[in-house]
Amino acid sequence: ANDQAFTVHLSHGTITVTPENPGKPGEPINPGEGSANYPDGTDKTGLTDTVNRTITYVMIDGSKAPDAVHDSLSYTASKVIDKVNGEVLETKWSANQDFKDVDSPSVKGYTPDKKTVSNKNVAHDAADITETVKYSADAQKASVTYVDDKTGKTLKVDNLNGVTSAKSGYTTKAAIDTYTGLGYTLVSDDTNGNEVVFDNDD
Template sequence: MSDGSKAPDAVHDSLSYTASKVIDKVTGEVISTEWSKNQDFKDVVSPDVTGYTPDVKTVSNKNVAHDAKDIDVVVTYKAHAQKASVTYVDDKTGKTLKVDNLKGVTNAKSGYTTKAAIDTYTGLGYTLVSDDTNGKEVVFDNDDAVDQAFTVHLSHGTITVTTENPGKPGEPVDPDNPDGPKYPDGT
């Protein structure tokens, strides 16, 4: 396989030939040798592997002579193009915050995790509800018919304001995000 994954098992086959010799009875010298006729190997169809295409569909060796060298054919399977998407949803409003579209090939790592985006959203006051990737790197599958789709659900975080923990109107709710929402009047 072009990506180093396990390819189908190798196929080994052999042919047998016979020879007839004419020998001089006095000298023992071989006067002539006649080999059996050339033969054909059975065609070997490259097995289907979901998400891959072989560079040789059928290995076919015909008219092979008795003194032919060993025939070794390597079939390489090329990985198909694959797509995936990661959609970030605000569960409170039902709106899609963003969609990251990923492209790669069968069984390849994407180099993409949801960590950076989730960190950005939690920094803006969201809380993580669920992540279909479980925080792991997205790896492309071998299904050419259906693109992978992952969803990250986020909700709005809250803060409770009390007389012991008051908010100051006009100041940021999150001191680490001075441009974020401000405490309203009456807090």
């Protein structure tokens, strides 16, 4: 007589871990003796990613720049684990995201090289982003007019060109010396004899 032969088929159960229901790496998945352990990367830290962005503003002439802007995007993963052997069968990360556009602050008399900083379609595993916006000084003009108070006539006009907050290298001394040498006396000098510095009013 033949012995009876019975077969029992078993499949591997799975468990899905998320940041809300994470695993505990190195600890048993199942209650049974000798159970497989949760693998690395299944705890909350392993199931979340952050991409940081820093926007730095720099004035090319070394003057005071606007404060840096810091922001970040957060991502989450779900992982399917084989409960019998502890293998990760599938990992799904949340979708790519966009950083919000940041308009470069307006600084009177200066122009930024980027009007807006825009970082789109950023993946969970992207490197941290550093953006630098450089401001150049705008062109500025100044003029110095010499007037004869007795006749009301303009003796001469010196036109100066430069950039915001820059020194012109110009003082009134040479011209005043010339006119006093011709018998004029100084009534007033708006520059107080100081070097003319360009303003920030374009």
